[in-house]
Amino acid sequence: MGSYHGGIRRTWAARLAAAVLVAAAPILSWADSPRTVQVELTCGAEVFRGRVLAHNAQEVWLELASGRLKQVAAGDVASFRKTDEPFRPISAAELASQLREELGSAFEVRITGRSVVAARQGTARTYAALIDETARAFEHYTSVRGLSAARDFPLAAVVFPNRESFAHAAKADGVTVSSTLRGYYHPVSNRVLLFEETAETAQGMNGADRHQLFAMSAQGTISGSLHDTIVHEATHQLAFNAGLHHRIGPTPTWVAEGLATLFEVDAVRESGPQVTRARRVHAARLAAYRDGRRRAPKATLHDFIARDDMFQTMPVEAYGEAWALSFYLSETRGREYVAYLRAVARRPPLEKYTAEQRLSDFHTVSGPDLRQFEAGYRRFIDGLGGS
Numbered sequence: 001m002g003s004y005h006g007g008i009r010r011t012w013a014a015r016l017a018a019a020v021l022v023a024a025a026p027i028l029s030w031a032d033s034p035r036t037v038q039v040e041l042t043c044g045a046e047v048f049r050g051r052v053l054a055h056n057a058q059e060v061w062l063e064l065a066s067g068r069l070k071q072v073a074a075g076d077v078a079s080f081r082k083t084d085e086p087f088r089p090i091s092a093a094e095l096a097s098q099l100r101e102e103l104g105s106a107f108e109v110r111i112t113g114r115s116v117v118a119a120r121q122g123t124a125r126t127y128a129a130l131i132d133e134t135a136r137a138f139e140h141y142t143s144v145r146g147l148s149a150a151r152d153f154p155l156a157a158v159v160f161p162n163r164e165s166f167a168h169a170a171k172a173d174g175v176t177v178s179s180t181l182r183g184y185y186h187p188v189s190n191r192v193l194l195f196e197e198t199a200e201t202a203q204g205m206n207g208a209d210r211h212q213l214f215a216m217s218a219q220g221t222i223s224g225s226l227h228d229t230i231v232h233e234a235t236h237q238l239a240f241n242a243g244l245h246h247r248i249g250p251t252p253t254w255v256a257e258g259l260a261t262l263f264e265v266d267a268v269r270e271s272g273p274q275v276t277r278a279r280r281v282h283a284a285r286l287a288a289y290r291d292g293r294r295r296a297p298k299a300t301l302h303d304f305i306a307r308d309d310m311f312q313t314m315p316v317e318a319y320g321e322a323w324a325l326s327f328y329l330s331e332t333r334g335r336e337y338v339a340y341l342r343a344v345a346r347r348p349p350l351e352k353y354t355a356e357q358r359l360s361d362f363h364t365v366s367g368p369d370l371r372q373f374e375a376g377y378r379r380f381i382d383g384l385g386g387s
């Protein structure tokens with residue numbers, strides 16, 4: 001995510017005027033106020049209303065009622081005020097009419113619980129039910145681990161009929177669609193975008209050439225099926241909306257992908273006492289983890305936590321390692337794991353997250369001796385069976 005927003009930030013910085021520092025100061029105090037406070041920023045002819053998500057001397061990030069994020073250069077803010085009305089997130093019904101207007105009659109829009117899905121006529125209900133089921137499983141998972149998650153916004157997903165229309169919409173999000181991308185969650189739009197498969201695109205899938213386009217947006221499903229992609233991307237959307245990741249903060253790739261891959265397993269979403277640990281194991285991710293150990297036996301957990309490099313050099317194996325580490329934490333210290341995710345999410349969102357800080361934060365869940373923790377972790381994963 002860093003490279004994605006970094007360029008924008010430098011541009012704003014260059015336009016910084018001294019007066020801005022004065023103008024931005026009161027917003028600072030509002031940012032810490034209850035999440036119900038709404039502010040109104042006037043920038044030239046434009047007026048934006050929303051909740052302050054982050055800001056510094058150069059930029060202000062607002063969460064709009066629609067769930068979309070809006071970045072405003074602090075230097076462009078001519079005036080601002082706190083509105084009389086509190087911040088009110090869009091309702092599912094309002095979001096549905098917005099999607100109908102945007103997409104036209106070729107799509108139908110269906111609501112199930114918090115899930116609002118636009119898709120080809122006759123298909124939206126099934127997808128909405130799957131996302132709603134994932135949402136309920138996610139909420140159960142976090143609540144039993146001591147987190148009462150925020151759930152302000154409805155969960156928007158658009159399933160395009162084919163790759164071409166998906167690629168066209170992705171372009172508007174600034175996302176370039178590679179031949180292997182199946183869908184993504186975009187933290188700025190707060191939407192999941194997907195497309196229905198054709199035999200041709202399904203054939204093109206193979207494990208070795210999957211790459212992440214930018215953090216948190218990647219495909220990364222093992223089967224490549226639309227069902228698995230929906231669950232994976234919906235989990236990203238849920239985690240960002242629940243505050244387990246910050247929507248503009250520098251979330252380590254393994255943290256976001258590890259959580260999403262945990263939920264790919266049906267048994268994890270079912271939970272309940274009848275579900276054994278063996279059923280929660282993700283066989284394909286475990287196999288990818290083991291391939292990674294074979295290919296790079298000297299790779300250390302220290303490096304994996306400090307940097308995202310492995311997602312570039314060995315992406316499939318990196319997803320495997322992210323799953324394995326998240327599975328170990330989730331299975332052996334669930335409350336600490338969720339607390340760690342929250343701690344990462346609470347980092348100052350517009351500051352760099354250095355390797356040292358990443359390691360230091362991880363100590364809250366690993367204890368001070370990372371080598372000892374790693375030995376226990378590798379032993380646990382080796383003991384999961386399979387080959």
Ligand SMILES: [Zn+2]
Binds near residue numbers: 217236256260
């Ligand atoms: Zn992902």
